[in-house]
Amino acid sequence: MAQIRIRNTNERITGEEEVRSFLDQQGVLYEHWDASKLPEELREKFVLSDEEKATILSTYDAEIRDLAARRGYRTWDIVALSEATPNLEELLKKFEQVHTHTEDEVRAITAGEGIFIIKGTDDVGYFDVELQAGDVISVPENKPHFFTLMDSKKIVAVRLFIETEGWIAHPYEDPTFQKA
Numbered sequence: 001m002a003q004i005r006i007r008n009t010n011e012r013i014t015g016e017e018e019v020r021s022f023l024d025q026q027g028v029l030y031e032h033w034d035a036s037k038l039p040e041e042l043r044e045k046f047v048l049s050d051e052e053k054a055t056i057l058s059t060y061d062a063e064i065r066d067l068a069a070r071r072g073y074r075t076w077d078i079v080a081l082s083e084a085t086p087n088l089e090e091l092l093k094k095f096e097q098v099h100t101h102t103e104d105e106v107r108a109i110t111a112g113e114g115i116f117i118i119k120g121t122d123d124v125g126y127f128d129v130e131l132q133a134g135d136v137i138s139v140p141e142n143k144p145h146f147f148t149l150m151d152s153k154k155i156v157a158v159r160l161f162i163e164t165e166g167w168i169a170h171p172y173e174d175p176t177f178q179k180a
């Protein structure tokens, strides 16, 4: 289940309702899908064939279509990252810059774990959202953020888009941001 860490105070927020309510106040959508729906052999698999990706998408077809209908998302795919991914370190370095997009960044974690670092309201500042299998997040358009992996360096997620072109990263220069 997702957890929040507020960087300025190190305060942690846990519990599905508390996390949802905090993120809701920050304009970030948070939902939870049933991680146990995924066939067992895919729960710890981070290098995927096209067929396995299709299996994940069909497992969550109803959840994907429901979210897409509510939020206007029109396409979706699977992203898988692990130490087996070529140039993972380089890729992560590229990710770890605060940026914005002109559409929501939507991730439904189906295996592994990852973190979104998001710029909150002025009274909160930056906060981390630590996500595990079953957690679904939509970071709204124009909200500064970046994504990175946790120490396990393994994740599989469904990505949903309105237009894949909307997902281009625009760097957000923020002198107040402190890497932690």
Ligand SMILES: [Fe+2]
Residues within 6 Å of the ligand: 099, 100, 101, 105, 145, 146, 147, 169
């Ligand atoms: Fe992003």
